[in-house]
Amino acid sequence: MIEALVGGVLAGDPRAIARAISIVEDDRAAAASLVRAIFGRTGRAYLLGVTGPPGAGKSTLVDRLVRSYRQAGRSIGVLAVDPTSPFTGGAVLADRLRMQAHAADPGVFIRSMATRGHLGGLARGTADAALVLDAAGKDLVFIETVGVGQDEVDIARTADLCIVALVPGAGDEIQAMKAGIMEIADVFVVNKADREGSRQLAAAIESALALQPYGPGDWRPPIVSTVATTGQGVEALVAAIDRFRERQDGAAGRRRGRSEQQLLACVAEAAVDRVRRELGPAGLAALVDRIASREVDPYTAADELLGRFGPGPQSAARERS
Numbered sequence: 001m002i003e004a005l006v007g008g009v010l011a012g013d014p015r016a017i018a019r020a021i022s023i024v025e026d027d028r029a030a031a032a033s034l035v036r037a038i039f040g041r042t043g044r045a046y047l048l049g050v051t052g053p054p055g056a057g058k059s060t061l062v063d064r065l066v067r068s069y070r071q072a073g074r075s076i077g078v079l080a081v082d083p084t085s086p087f088t089g090g091a092v093l094a095d096r097l098r099m100q101a102h103a104a105d106p107g108v109f110i111r112s113m114a115t116r117g118h119l120g121g122l123a124r125g126t127a128d129a130a131l132v133l134d135a136a137g138k139d140l141v142f143i144e145t146v147g148v149g150q151d152e153v154d155i156a157r158t159a160d161l162c163i164v165a166l167v168p169g170a171g172d173e174i175q176a177m178k179a180g181i182m183e184i185a186d187v188f189v190v191n192k193a194d195r196e197g198s199r200q201l202a203a204a205i206e207s208a209l210a211l212q213p214y215g216p217g218d219w220r221p222p223i224v225s226t227v228a229t230t231g232q233g234v235e236a237l238v239a240a241i242d243r244f245r246e247r248q249d250g251a252a253g254r255r256r257g258r259s260e261q262q263l264l265a266c267v268a269e270a271a272v273d274r275v276r277r278e279l280g281p282a283g284l285a286a287l288v289d290r291i292a293s294r295e296v297d298p299y300t301a302a303d304e305l306l307g308r309f310g311p312g313p314q315s316a317a318r319e320r321s
Contacts, residue, residue: 002037005020017109024128025114045138047130048241055170056167057165066102068234074139127158127262130143161245163187163189166201188223189226190225191226193233202225219247
């Protein structure tokens with residue numbers, strides 16, 4: 001089944017792509033087999049992250065960017081991470097509805113992904129879903145985060161370029177000065193720039209950037225003002241994105257960092273799965289009860305579990321001492 005699915009993904013078949021992304025969302029074992037099969041055919045797509053607070057117009061901005069790059073003949077994938085429905089557990093399809101103009105375009109594939117409780121602004125399978133789109137031959141993959149605010153650091157580890165969209169009148173002047181936002185942004189967008197306060201917001205971002213230790217040859221994130229609903233400023237944003245891509249400095253390091261993050265995430269998931277299998281529901285519940293009753297502390301309990309696979313960090317520290 002996986003072999004046939006891989007063939008469809010590599011051929012760019014939308015149904016195969018959709019099914020493959022469903023697998024990476026729902027079935028870890030099958031997802032591992034799928035990624036193993038396609039990984040050698042990835043690494044060509046450019047991943048663009050778009051993040052920012054709710055109401056910043058991220059979806060409309062992505063819609064405009066997709067339109068611009070399609071006019072240039074680029075093949076596009078979009079992963080729109082939406083809030084999880086409290087009724088079905090699936091994605092609330094707000095982003096997909098805003099991008100209906102591209103629904104009939106075979107050069108654009110749009111998929112909404114539910115967070116399902118995953119923190120950091122992305123869904124658990126987002127990175128693997130991006131690999132699927134990469135293997136399917138997409139030139140650019142846009143990853144739009146759910147919009148949870150300052151905690152959206154995952155996108156900086158996942159994307160090649162990170163766009164932070166802010167909007168005047170929503171307290172973003174203060175947000176712009178917070179370290180998390182300043183550190184993940186490669187390009188700042190002041191969207192809805194026709195609103196009062198847009199210049200003040202741009203000035204606040206500029207002031208915050210002035211405090212950063214940029215060297216003479218370092219990339220200093222530009223500030224682009226847009227009105228995504230009309231397309232105003234989108235050409236300038238595309239130009240800023242293209243300038244960043246042309247520099248390529250730090251690109252290899254960022255992709256290496258992404259590989260490290262993916263490796264550690266796979267190790268962590270595999271370790272947790274193995275612990276659950278080894279203990280079983282009853283064994284896990286018994287250990288949790290011991291912690292809850294203060295018979296054992298969580299660090300010692302974790303050390304006991306890790307001892308089944310090798311010396312735990314606490315044991316190794318004791319051995320060194």
